[in-house]
Amino acid sequence: MSTNLIAFIVGAVLAGLGSWTFQDTRRAAEVSEIRLAQATAEADAREKALAEERAITTRYEGALNAARTREAALRRDVDSARAESDRLRDQNADAARRLASAPAGAVLEYALAVNQLFDQCQREYQGLAAKADGHASDVLTLIEAWPKLPSNK
Structure with missing residues (x-):
């Protein structure tokens, strides 16, 4: 064989190896880019889910704190109403004792x-009852309109 032919074969083999190495490197780079894009998408999805979870937790804690505040205010109002009722009961008992000997x-x-x-109390009670019925209707509307998960039957 001639040296030219050997040189040609060696050159072809080297060119083929170089081309194969270049293609392999290019494919590896493409795979790395795809993996990077996938990892970035997963990280973004995790970050978004975490942000949504934080927002839900913040709303939930805010609602709980507001409910505790309302409960404390209602408790104070109930205690105040009870004290006023006791005062009126005592006043009524005193009036009954004084009426026994009054002209x-x-x-x-x-x-x-x-x-x-x-009569005034009766009118106020009717107004309060109407408001309570309105609130009860609002609560029922919210309960009925609240999204429900489909049942698996």
């Missing part, structure tokens, strides 16, 4: 005043 005119005047007060 007829004073008893009639007291009865008229109590009737007027009773």
Whole structure:
């Protein structure tokens, strides 16, 4: 064989190896780019999920804190109403004792005043009942409209 032919074969083999090495390196770079894109997408998805979880937790904790604040205020209002009711009960008992020995005119005047007060309380109670019914209807609407997960039956 001639040296030219050997040189040609060696050159062809070297060119083929070089081309194969270049293609291998290029494919490895493409795979690395795809893996990097996938890792970036996964990291972005994790970050987004974590941000959504934080937002939900923040809203949840805010709602719980607001509910605790409302509960404390309602407890104070109930205690205040109970104290006022006790005061009125004592005042009513005292008035009943004094009415037992009061003249007829004073008893009639007291009865008229109590009737007027009773009528006013009845109107207020009806207004309160209407508001309570409205709130109950709102709660029922929220419960019925709340999204539900489909049941697996």
